[in-house]
Amino acid sequence: MVYFILKRLIxxxxxxxxxxxxxFSLFRFVGDPVSQMTGVETSVEDRERLxxxxxxxxxFALQFYRFSSDMLRGDFGFSYRTRQPVSEMIATRLxxxxxxxxxxxxxxxxxxxxxxxxxxxxxxxxxxxAILLTTLVGVSIPTFVIGIVLIFLFGVQxxxxxxxxxxxxxxxxxxxxxxxxxxxxxxxxxxxLTLGVYQxxxxxxLVRAEMLEVMRSDYIRFATARGIPYRKxxxxxxxxxxxxxxxxxxxxxxxxxxxxxxxxxxVFQWPGMGLLFLExxxxxxxxxxxVYLVVIAFxxxxxxxxxxxxxxxxxxxLRVKEAS
Amino acid sequence: xxxxxxxRSTTLAALMSLTATAGMAETFRYATTTDxxxxxxxxxxxxxxxxFLNNIYEGLVRRGRxxxxxxxxxxxxxxxxxxxxxxxNLREGVTYHDGAEFTAQDVLFSYERAxxxxxxxxxxxAPVSEVRVVDDYTVDxxxxxxxxxxxxxxxxxxxxxxxxxEGNDAARPARDAENFASRNTNGTGPFTLASRxxxxxxxxxxxxxWWDDDMGxxxxxxxxxxxxxxxxxxxxxxxxxxFIEPVPVQDIAQVSGRDGLTVxxxxxxxxxxxxxxxxxxxxxxxxxxxxxxxxxxxxxRLAVAHAIDVATIDRVVMRGLIEPASxxxxxxxxxxxxxxxxxxxxxxxRARALLAEAGYPDGFSFGLKCxxxxxxxxxxxxxxxASMLAAVGMDAQLTTIPVRNYWEQLRADDYDMYxxxxxPGTFDMEHxxxxxxxxxxxxxxxxxxxxxxxxxxxxxxxxxxxxQELDPAxxxxxxxxxxxxxxxxxxxxxxxxxxxxxxxxDTIDVTQRADNFFMLRWVTVN
Numbered sequence: 149m150v151y152f153i154l155k156r157l158i159x160x161x162x163x164x165x166x167x168x169x170x171x172f173s174l175f176r177f178v179g180d181p182v183s184q185m186t187g188v189e190t191s192v193e194d195r196e197r198l199x200x201x202x203x204x205x206x207x208f209a210l211q212f213y214r215f216s217s218d219m220l221r222g223d224f225g226f227s228y229r230t231r232q233p234v235s236e237m238i239a240t241r242l243x244x245x246x247x248x249x250x251x252x253x254x255x256x257x258x259x260x261x262x263x264x265x266x267x268x269x270x271x272x273x274x275x276x277x278a279i280l281l282t283t284l285v286g287v288s289i290p291t292f293v294i295g296i297v298l299i300f301l302f303g304v305q306x307x308x309x310x311x312x313x314x315x316x317x318x319x320x321x322x323x324x325x326x327x328x329x330x331x332x333x334x335x336x337x338x339x340x341l342t343l344g345v346y347q348x349x350x351x352x353x354l355v356r357a358e359m360l361e362v363m364r365s366d367y368i369r370f371a372t373a374r375g376i377p378y379r380k381x382x383x384x385x386x387x388x389x390x391x392x393x394x395x396x397x398x399x400x401x402x403x404x405x406x407x408x409x410x411x412x413x414x415v416f417q418w419p420g421m422g423l424l425f426l427e428x429x430x431x432x433x434x435x436x437x438x439v440y441l442v443v444i445a446f447x448x449x450x451x452x453x454x455x456x457x458x459x460x461x462x463x464x465x466l467r468v469k470e471a472s
Numbered sequence: 473x474x475x476x477x478x479x480r481s482t483t484l485a486a487l488m489s490l491t492a493t494a495g496m497a498e499t500f501r502y503a504t505t506t507d508x509x510x511x512x513x514x515x516x517x518x519x520x521x522x523x524f525l526n527n528i529y530e531g532l533v534r535r536g537r538x539x540x541x542x543x544x545x546x547x548x549x550x551x552x553x554x555x556x557x558x559x560x561n562l563r564e565g566v567t568y569h570d571g572a573e574f575t576a577q578d579v580l581f582s583y584e585r586a587x588x589x590x591x592x593x594x595x596x597x598a599p600v601s602e603v604r605v606v607d608d609y610t611v612d613x614x615x616x617x618x619x620x621x622x623x624x625x626x627x628x629x630x631x632x633x634x635x636x637x638e639g640n641d642a643a644r645p646a647r648d649a650e651n652f653a654s655r656n657t658n659g660t661g662p663f664t665l666a667s668r669x670x671x672x673x674x675x676x677x678x679x680x681x682w683w684d685d686d687m688g689x690x691x692x693x694x695x696x697x698x699x700x701x702x703x704x705x706x707x708x709x710x711x712x713x714x715f716i717e718p719v720p721v722q723d724i725a726q727v728s729g730r731d732g733l734t735v736x737x738x739x740x741x742x743x744x745x746x747x748x749x750x751x752x753x754x755x756x757x758x759x760x761x762x763x764x765x766x767x768x769x770x771x772x773r774l775a776v777a778h779a780i781d782v783a784t785i786d787r788v789v790m791r792g793l794i795e796p797a798s799x800x801x802x803x804x805x806x807x808x809x810x811x812x813x814x815x816x817x818x819x820x821x822r823a824r825a826l827l828a829e830a831g832y833p834d835g836f837s838f839g840l841k842c843x844x845x846x847x848x849x850x851x852x853x854x855x856x857x858a859s860m861l862a863a864v865g866m867d868a869q870l871t872t873i874p875v876r877n878y879w880e881q882l883r884a885d886d887y888d889m890y891x892x893x894x895x896p897g898t899f900d901m902e903h904x905x906x907x908x909x910x911x912x913x914x915x916x917x918x919x920x921x922x923x924x925x926x927x928x929x930x931x932x933x934x935x936x937x938x939x940q941e942l943d944p945a946x947x948x949x950x951x952x953x954x955x956x957x958x959x960x961x962x963x964x965x966x967x968x969x970x971x972x973x974x975x976x977x978d979t980i981d982v983t984q985r986a987d988n989f990f991m992l993r994w995v996t997v998n
Contacts, residue, residue: 179876187517188907189595189897191917197589201648228511230670231650237670296702304710311706312698313672417698419672427671427699431509432876 153453160449165216167445171438172212202228215438225435229428234439237424243323244314245413245420249406251336252344257398262346264355265387268363283349295342295415302338303439312333312417339416343409347401354397358390366429391462399455403448498997500690500980501703502715502990507671507697510652513630514586515645517593522628523989524695528569529630529659532560532579533623537983537994538622539899541624545574545631545660549623549683551942557600557614558622564609566683568633569657569664576605581634581643583613590647596864598917599939618940620947625898633658662687662993671697676992683908688981688996701702708733708975714997715976717990721791721849727975730930734978737971741986742895743797743904744847745966746780746857748773748888750924755888757839757869766838767889771830773962776889777816778823779864780857793971800894800904802969804986806939807901807948809955817965823864835865836886841881844872847893848970882923890923893970895987901951902938908957910935916944926963 182199199205203214218225224235237386263283267276273418303311315335318328326332362368363386409421417423421440428436491502508524510516526534534544546560557845566574580603587597599622602614615622632653637643641650657665662682666675676693680947696713698704704716705723709730719727719735728735748767755761764770782796798815801808840861842854851872858868868889873881882890896903911927918935934950941947958964972988983994 152482179874180880183879184876185516185592188921191595191598192590192920193915193917194589194592194594198647225829226649230630231515231646231648231654231671233649240669296706299703299706303712304706307710311710311712313696313705414700415703417696417700417703419669423699424671427507430874430876 152456156195156449156456157451160446163449164442167440168214168219170440171441172215172393173208175432175434175437176208178429178434178437179432181434184207184431185228188198215435219442224439227336227428227433227436229431229436232334234435237436238421238439238443239322240324241419241421241424243325244418245406245409245422247326247342248339248409248418248420249402251340252342252347252405253346253398253402255340256347256351260351261355261387261394263348263350265359265382266351267352268356268359269382271360279352283352286345287349291342291346291411292415294345295339295412298338298342299415309338314419339412339418342415343405343412347398347405350401351394351398354394355387355390358393359386362386362389388462394460395458395462396455399451399458403444403451406447407444473886497667498689499692499694500715500992500995500997501694501696501713502717503696503698503707503713504717504990505697505699505701505704507695508674510646510650510654511657511665511668511672512645512651513628513632514582514591514593515647515654519988523987524674525630525657525659525780526628526661526989527663527693527992528657528661528665529632530661530775531627532562532631533627535627535899535985535987535989537985539986541627545579549889551618552612552614555614556616556618557612558619560611560613562609562611563683564940566660567681568636568660569679570633570636571866572633572635572658572662574631574633575608576611577608577636578631579603579611580605581637582631585632585637585644586629588644590644592645593595593629595917596629617936618942620942621900621902621939624900629645631660633677663693666692679805687993690995690997693995695993705975708977709715711977712978714817715974715982717972717974717988718848719973721789721793721971721973724791724973724975732978734976736974736976736984737793738984739795739802739986740895740972740988741802741899741972742847743800743802743894743966744850744853744891744893744968744970745797745800745964747890747892747908747964748926749885750925750926750963752885752888752924755836755838756886757837757888759837759867761832761836761838765888766830766832769830770961771826772832772979773965774816775826775830775864776861776866777962777965778819778826779866780860780965780967781818783814783818784860785853785856788970789849789856790968790971793973794968797899797966797968799959799966800908800964801896801901805896805899805901807951809901809948809952811952812955812959819862820860820902827865832865835867837867837869840868840870840889840891841878841887842870842872842891843878844876846875846878847891850891850909853967887923892923892964894921899987901955905931905935905938905954909963926958926961928957928961928963931957 155414182195186195203211227234227237238423263279267279272277299311302309313335314326316329317324317326368386371385409420410426413420413422415428425440477630506520508521510521512526513529530544532544532546533541536542545563545566547563549560552559562576568574583603585592599615599617599619600613606612636658637653642651642653646654646841655668662679663676664679666677674695678691698707701720701797705726707713708716724735727733746762749765750768752763752765754763786792786794796815797810798813840854840858842850854870854872858870861868894904894908906918907921909926909931910919911932912922912925931954934954938947938950972984974984979998981996983991
């Protein structure tokens with residue numbers, strides 16, 4: 149097990165290097181950081197000096213070597229925009245994104261799994277059709293439209309929830325959390341819903357499809373014949389056997405949720421990594437963009453690793469294989 | 473909890489909320505699209521930074537509500553006798569937010585800091601050869617030649633306490649890595665920085681010891697950057713914030729139609745114009761005209777001016793908010809040429825005739841480059857202009873790109889005709905003459921935004937004279953001459969001044985200044 153984790157972590161270094169290389173080769177098309185960093189009246193000479201100081205005139209290979217070797221040493225550089233250390237910028241924005249992602253994941257699981265089971269058990273019911281239709285609509289509408297509709301409904305018209313930002317946060321030694329104040333939770337609801345809608349639908353449809361499959365299988369029929377109570381039959385015997393594909397997909401999706409919370413964060417001015425990335429693109433803040441993409445790559449690797457480990461926990465057959 | 477303790481804690485809570493409401497009566501929440509990226513007044517010369525820091529730091533002079541120069545940390549100034557330059561007499565008894573006293577030494581220190589290699593505002597001090605401390609409250613700025621505009625040009629030159637900056641290892645602006653002054657402040661201005669979470673929230677509180685009394689009633693100001701226009705609007709309508717700027721032109725009706733909200737609009741000093749590749753020998757993006765550059769012919773450039781209907785652009789694209797422009801500064805800016813206030817009328821027939829006269833009776837195709845995220849409705853403006861040009865036979869192939877790629881391409885001469893917006897930083901006509909009309913000269917730091925390298929020997933000759941002329945009438949005469957030459961030659965086609973659109977709760981009084989700086993001391997919450 150330890151060997152397995154170690155192997156994955158070493159692989160992750162290569163994944164991150166590859167991502168850094170691809171990202172870096174694209175940065176030259178993003179724009180000119182020097183124009184963004186200097187004022188209108190700055191002379192051409194000063195601008196060129198800055199370009200030279202930042203090493204932007206160096207060949208691509210040298211710039212990439214410098215970036216990746218600094219990074220391997222743990223030196224993430226400084227932002228072109230704010231001149232803050234990039235590591236600190238990412239670290240202060242990370243909690244916001246992770247909390248948003250986790251809450252939206254929990255919402256999608258808490259609603260998606262029961263809804264999936266329900267719609268599988270009553271495939272022809274009116275409620276089933278209604279649920280399937282509404283979630284389909286939810287998935288078809290782009291995220292930013294969902295966000296803006298939610299803001300105008302609950303923030304502007306009804307005035308129940310704040311329209312932007314994180315609201316009240318508590319600083320727990322470097323980790324600012326929304327979880328400890330009412331305001332924080334109120335601010336979290338709309339963005340988490342917006343981000344979670346897609347996940348929710350996906351989870352529900354996946355659980356439903358798997359359940360329909362499992363319910364037809366022989367062991368469920370025999371279990372029914374044995375007189376096992378329905379609740380136990382559905383949720384213990386049937387549902388747990390649907391979990392392997394569900395966890396795979398949800399896990400992979402969670403990496404995506406963290407990575408692509410950009411739109412949601414922008415609509416809600418949610419001060420997470422996605423918003424930081426967006427601001428950095430606008431400013432051609434190459435160090436921040438580079439580090440962000442590498443961190444996201446690391447997340448994907450990490451989530452995949454966790455998914456693999458969850459398999460072993462859930463499926464006894466894999467445990468046996470691992471032991472042998 | 474026993475009954476007694478519960479009672480006590482309720483009373484305590486009630487008392488606390490009482491004092492809290494008394495103390496936080498006038499909290500003002502405002503939002504802009506861009507967060508000031510640094511708290512260091514010399515590190516970044518960008519409008520969001522300078523605008524914000526003008527609430528905390530002060531210069532020797534400052535701009536009033538009508539943009540006029542007025543005394544600030546200097547009470548008076550006069551030209552030096554026997555040499556070129558200015559003497560500033562400093563205000564006595566001014567203290568910094570940390571209690572330190574403001575003296576001439578700080579002015580010298582701030583000059584050295586702001587003109588250092590690490591500074592982004594050093595171009596302001598290009599004419600300065602020496603700064604001398606005469607006594608604790610007198611400073612001389614010696615310039616290489618007579619410089620009547622110097623006091624006007626340093627309105628945003630903010631003074632730091634030398635002891636504070638040196639004591640915190642911030643004697644130079646942070647160029648590569650941040651330093652103490654990037655996130656902390658110690659000015660003499662009306663507000664102090666209470667807290668700062670970059671990109672998320674910045675809080676300001678009034679400085680009780682401030683020397684002046686031109687102050688509204690804000691007791692706490694909270695700045696939140698909101699990048700997304702729809703989110704900002706929702707936050708304003710829901711009452712989560714009190715003020716946003718800018719408001720997209722198309723959203724004005726959303727705000728002004730609602731009870732309790734109001735829109736304040738005015739004209740910015742920014743002129744939107746089209747520029748040309750005067751130096752290009754051939755068009756880059758033409759299908760058929762690949763050996764010559766028709767825009768080298770002033771008649772073709774004049775045809776462009778006659779072909780574009782600014783009134784229609786105003787009605788369709790800008791909802792009636794713009795003011796047509798005849799020259800590179802709007803009326804009211806010093807040096808504006810009243811004698812040349814007429815702009816070429818919309819006259820497509822004349823445009824066609826001019827093209828025929830220049831040898832292009834069937835017109836030609838060319839590439840028009842525009843931004844799509846820099847000026848108000850810039851992309852829509854360029855689409856409208858392109859179709860107007862096409863109507864007279866000039867087939868513009870429009871490319872719109874984000875501003876982060878834009879300047880790089882213009883500097884690489886990758887255009888036939890381009891869009892440019894220009895705001896005169898010194899609020900004087902000399903500014904666009906220096907940056908847009910003088911021949912490119914990197915060494916002398918002239919013409920650095922004259923992408924097409926428009927060049928006229930007489931204009932180049934007049935610029936230094938304008939910079940040094942002390943007599944206002946003579947100076948204006950030279951300005952008139954420059955404007956006349958560049959209008960005759962159609963160096964640029966100025967279109968209009970861009971509007972400023974702010975939205976807020978109607979209980980709030982603000983002063984909208986033409987440079988779009990937002991002064992918290994002029995905010996009153998009723």
